[in-house]
Amino acid sequence: MRDAGTTARGDSVFDEDVVVIGSGFGGSVSALRLVDKGYRVLVYEAGRRFEDEDFAKTSWDVRRYLWAPALGCYGIQRIHRLPHVMILAGAGVGGGSLNYANTLYQPGGAFFTDPQWSALADWDAELSPHYATAKRMLGVVDRYPHSGPVERIMAGAAEDLGVGDTFRHAPVGVWFGKPGERTADPFFDGEGPDRTGCTLCGNCMVGCRVGAKNTLMKNYLALAERRGAVIEPLRTVTEVRELPGGGFAVTTERSGAWLRRERRTVRARQVVLAAGTWGTQQLLHRMKQSGALPRISDAVGRLTRTNSEALDGAIATEVPTSLELAKGVAITTSFHVDERTHVENVRYGPGSNLMGALASIMVPGDASLGRRLGTLVGRFLRAPIRQVRLGSLRRWSERGIIALVMQTVDNSLTLSLRRRFGRLVMTSRQGHGEPNPSHLPQAHRAAAAIAARVQKEGGVPAGARGSWPEVFGIPLTAHFLGGAVISASPETGVVDRYHRVWGHPGLHVVDGAAVPANPGVNPSLTITALAERAMSFWPRSGDVDGRPVQQT
Template sequence: MGSAKQHDFDYIVIGSGFGGSVSALRLSQKGYRVGVIEKGKEWKTKDFPKTNWNIKKYLWLPAIGCYGYQMLTLFKHVMIVHGSGVGGGSLVYANQLLVPPDEVFESRDWCIENAQETLMPYYETAKIMLGANLSPHVGRADTLLKEVGIEMTGKDTFHKNDVGIFFGEPDKTVPDPYFNGKGPDRTGCTFCGACMIGCPVGAKNTLDKNYLYLAKDSGAEIIPETCVTGVRKVHGGYEVITKPSTGFLKKEKRYKAKGVVFSGGVLGTVKLLNQCKDKGLLPDISDELGNFVRTNSEALIGVKSNDKTTNWNDQIAITSGVHPDDTTHIEIVRYNKGSDALLNLLTIMSGGGGKLPRVVIFLGNIIKHPLRFLRLLWPLGKAASVSILLVMQTDKNHLQLKYRPRWWRFGGKSINSEIPKGFKRSPSFIPVANKTARLLAKKMDGIPLSSFPEVVLNTSTTAHILGGCCMGDSPENGVVSSKGELFNYPGLYVADGSVVSANLGVNPSLTITALSEHIMSQVPEKG
């Protein structure tokens, strides 16, 4: 029996985010028949909601009939903001394409020889593919953050960021400006600020406009609204077990392939590999699975301005950043007017790090400032007055994601976070973050804000979960090799944020793309 009849595809890619999209394109270009399985929906520019109050179209919560693209996951020690859909996190990310500082690459955890020198060519490729260019403008809040940075350090660390947006001429559609006419037509940015809600004009360089678009043109097949429930080794390759992720009928379907690329993001990949190991489908996966999960040492806090004369939504989601100390990078983040929903996760600022539980400090602040607290409970209009502070650090800290029986599942197993013994946990309180917010609040005539999960549950908050399938030189110290291949399973690869081996201190989309380019470059051409 010929290979074409034995296998539905040469490679199946699970997930269509940054790692999955890179894998789909590069494997297709090497001559392989590629299928991309994505649990989320396929989105067109016209389909996105105008604000995130349209919960049914915004959030991905299939259990209650919400089939959007934004996901929120709460574990014991961390709340994670992430994406779902064809294009993965690119649908909701803030366009940032940054290279981490040099010291990040010096970590031994990378397990790539001369990591910085090896990966830099792939960073450059990723920049070209994702259309990196400097934000042409900064907003009023960005300018004030620059002033705060100078006050804190005595020097100007303010910088514009590379972003994945086609600026062109606002609202004007032109033929593909990136890939010699082989890509889709593009429309210039209107600076509406809806980058994280879904770009309403198509200026955002989401993956369906570059890697995935070209992958489909090279023969890759996208299979949306399909959840992978298992992968098992069979004669001549692997079998991928799936079921629909939307609708009422959940009929199982199986695909066979010579190889599989796991690109479901940290939560998708770590969970699926744990299930495969636990069920005996892939029993020899390294016991290191789920270790060294990183939050990018992040905090998501904010400032609510009382100045109603200033337009705080005057730019794209993120334009720039500052470094208030040697290990911390802070950016202003904004939503478009009317997209207030997630901003209701912010409340009055509370400190931490002392002997008192964080929630006690929070309750004390409510007693001190009852009117301030009550005003913040009003759910509408926050996007016009709130500037989010995204705080990222290169500090060494991490968590574990473990698949264990849970009492609330009556003995059934699920993923949850744990604090590794003998290691520094990912922080739920970052002093420099609170200090920056308080200083910025004075300049914005506002009040500083913390997130509810931080102050009530003492959890970290992150939009950039990393690690869990880290590289190593053997199954004793890693889940995958430096080639991204699962130990003990030739032909199974991991290419997503779960192979990132450090807190980057910057938004990780470019790093995930570059690492995936590096991994796919080592897969041979189809013979």
């Protein structure tokens, strides 16, 4: 941390020009672009810092894999639960890039023309150069360069569903190079870190110990630190309070601390909220309620999106010896079941079987809870040995294929705070548009088609699988978005088209919380492009008193 009181602006003294809260895709872009423009930037990250060798070898190393700091687990995988959705998110310096699946699609036209923001700009055209920059910075390979059994199975499933023409290999952010071979930085003329070629170990989402995955620590954050940004890990922001003369007091404490919280406060001229949708919404809700940021729009929490997502899959009763299902990067292919529904294969590497505990017998999602439970019990009793074998976690990652299903459907949740056991916690209710789905029939169809192909090609019995949360009407999402969305006015959203928070000059939301619609694809590239665009409007430090373009 830098010495306090060294940055003067007018009559006030600030410890930092900009505090960035969070180091994921929005926060890392903000850190690099602002330090390049001459700002003193401090980044707070609740999670720990990882070198390649620090990641868990498999998902069973829960202390390095799961995030539960009060229990001594400082890993990269967060899990949150709301009444209407269970959320998988990231933790650590680099945010979601540490445990995401490297998949960097650009969304289609429905995303850019959503009425929440379509009148504010020609977003497709305006974001185009920023998508190009994001792809270059994240090292996107436009087409996964390998083919194997999983890719063949996905292509066959698409054909069986009558949508073979939509099948494609995914764009991924991975340094392939020569497998296992270390080489000097191939992306930034030697300014970035050395890299190692991908070994196709499949453990991208547990943390890349090889050094092939293009996490934010390999690009934006590495460059930002080299150019002067300071990153403080294991610091959880507990308050952002506006100061009477302008600027903000940002209070942090040691993540997961029970007693020695080491509470500290710094003063910053401007603050960028980029703590991920869950973290950013938590802060906005709490600061509005406490009066620390009293003019936050009443629209906070509205238009919270789940990417209209489901996680189903296919599993065999034993490892198909003719199929290496766990070999490759996490996501390699996709197809469209219909014009609104996108399906991707997902894998974990050998040994990483923990997340298989979320899988269950598939039940009809449109039925009542009683009928769903009855179906689950009935299917088990009809073939108990088969269901036990399908549900076993033994070599789970080598026996199946996860189906990640996303949609561009206009559905949403509205989040708010409620008091439970004396604590304020976030809760949800159905919001604008269609009801947020508790299941997706298209996901069930895709999983069944994939399972049929696994059985046909592997020569062993296989079946479609759902998830335990889905049995109880709670879908899973890895892409939690919105709740502080771009808008034309504070009546309809939380930030303006430049990502500035209505009513609080100097406060910005630059992460997934600002995304106004379901992209129907993995959103990381879009969050990066939106952040690049937002930062492009900031002047150099000292110009126009260091403020972005005037709020209208």
